[in-house]
Amino acid sequence: MFKEFAKWLKTLKNEGVDHISVEERRAFLKMGLVITGVYAGGSLLSVVSRVKEVYADIPDYVGHYPYKPHYTMVLRVDRCIDCERCMEACRKTNHVPPYGWRTRILEQHLPKGDHQWERRFMPILCNHCNEPPCVRACPTKATFKDKVTGIVRVNIKKCIGCKACVAACPYDMRYFNEEKRAIDKCDFCWESRLSKGIFPTACAQACPAGVRIFGDLSDPQSRVYQMVHDPQRALWVLRPETGARPNVFYTIH
Amino acid sequence: MKKGLLLIVIFLTLGLLLHTLPSVGQESEEEAEYPTYPIIFTKPLKAVLFEHKVHVEEAGLSCEDCHEDIFPMEAGATQENKDFNMQALYNGKYCGACHDGETAFASNTRCATCHIGVMGWKRLTGKEKGEKEE
Numbered sequence: 001m002f003k004e005f006a007k008w009l010k011t012l013k014n015e016g017v018d019h020i021s022v023e024e025r026r027a028f029l030k031m032g033l034v035i036t037g038v039y040a041g042g043s044l045l046s047v048v049s050r051v052k053e054v055y056a057d058i059p060d061y062v063g064h065y066p067y068k069p070h071y072t073m074v075l076r077v078d079r080c081i082d083c084e085r086c087m088e089a090c091r092k093t094n095h096v097p098p099y100g101w102r103t104r105i106l107e108q109h110l111p112k113g114d115h116q117w118e119r120r121f122m123p124i125l126c127n128h129c130n131e132p133p134c135v136r137a138c139p140t141k142a143t144f145k146d147k148v149t150g151i152v153r154v155n156i157k158k159c160i161g162c163k164a165c166v167a168a169c170p171y172d173m174r175y176f177n178e179e180k181r182a183i184d185k186c187d188f189c190w191e192s193r194l195s196k197g198i199f200p201t202a203c204a205q206a207c208p209a210g211v212r213i214f215g216d217l218s219d220p221q222s223r224v225y226q227m228v229h230d231p232q233r234a235l236w237v238l239r240p241e242t243g244a245r246p247n248v249f250y251t252i253h
Numbered sequence: 254m255k256k257g258l259l260l261i262v263i264f265l266t267l268g269l270l271l272h273t274l275p276s277v278g279q280e281s282e283e284e285a286e287y288p289t290y291p292i293i294f295t296k297p298l299k300a301v302l303f304e305h306k307v308h309v310e311e312a313g314l315s316c317e318d319c320h321e322d323i324f325p326m327e328a329g330a331t332q333e334n335k336d337f338n339m340q341a342l343y344n345g346k347y348c349g350a351c352h353d354g355e356t357a358f359a360s361n362t363r364c365a366t367c368h369i370g371v372m373g374w375k376r377l378t379g380k381e382k383g384e385k386e387e
Binding site for chain 1: 298364365366368369372
């Protein structure tokens with residue numbers, strides 16, 4: 001019986017995947033499946049698993065951008081080679097002391113099966129969350145979400161150094177700066193560059209591999225908008241379960 | 254009875270000698286074939302790891318396949334060349350002679366296979382061991 005069925009399946013022609021809507025593709029991508037063929041007038045689909053490669057948990061808040069410009073960064077992680085030029089540029093531009101950090105690189109060993117693994121470097125920085133836990137934790141309102149750009153900044157005059165925000169940050173992206181006697185963190189180079197009209201951030205400028213794409217997510221013409229809204233692209237954020245709604249997105253290819 | 258004991262002793266000594274001697278010979282032979290220490294390129298950026306073992310034993314290359322047309326014998330000498338970068342690789346130079354997507358995986362894929370980063374470089378060279386947090 002199955003042999004007959006298999007024979008019949010083999011006689012079918014692949015009608016091509018062009019007529020599948022992007023929404024449908026993305027729905028399958030979320031399940032870790034990529035549609036490779038359409039048969040019998042669209043009633044049969046051929047799919048392959050890309051679970052290992054794709055962790056496509058596209059945040060549901062994509063599409064609502066309350067800030068203008070809504071600054072964001074998209075990181076093409078598979079291109080990162082941990083040359084740490086971004087970290088060097090950041091230190092220099094923002095006067096980050098040796099004991100502190102505004103951005104870091106993590107190293108992952110992704111299992112490939114057969115006791116083998118593949119190295120992947122993952123740059124991390126402040127996610128400039130839409131619902132920042134650090135801002136909620138700050139007792140003096142020293143750390144705040146910029147009403148125009150959405151950048152999470154620190155008013156060092158108000159900071160009392162209690163480090164409640166350090167404990168609250170899901171990404172460990174805050175440190176106490178001894179010289180400033182205040183918390184210091186990534187501000188997308190707002191003070192050192194953006195506010196002076198210099199674009200993009202120092203790290204994005206320094207990256208030789210094109211990992212860090214910085215831009216305005218509320219501008220449909222921007223590269224970040226097009227990457228985030230590309231239904232074919234696997235896109236994810238770090239620790240989505242915290243509900244912080246981060247504005248730093250991760251992708252591959 | 255004594256003869257038996259003597260035979261056993263002779264066997265043991267012979268066995269010991271024969272066991273140790275050829276293995277010494279094998280090791281020196283292996284050492285001569287290719288450098289076992291990692292070749293680490295740190296220019297133009299830190300860092301790229303090349304291992305002879307992978308290329309000789311897994312890829313089956315011989316010395317002449319790369320030396321000295323593509324790479325000189327002197328370890329790390331190539332990184333002094335101004336054009337030792339990814340663009341040159343894409344054009345089929347250096348590693349790109351094989352890493353073209355057909356002979357071996359393409360130079361613009363699997364970046365972190367060869368690029369071990371500053372972290373990998375520190376690990377291999379033992380730099381800043383005390384400072385490193387793991």
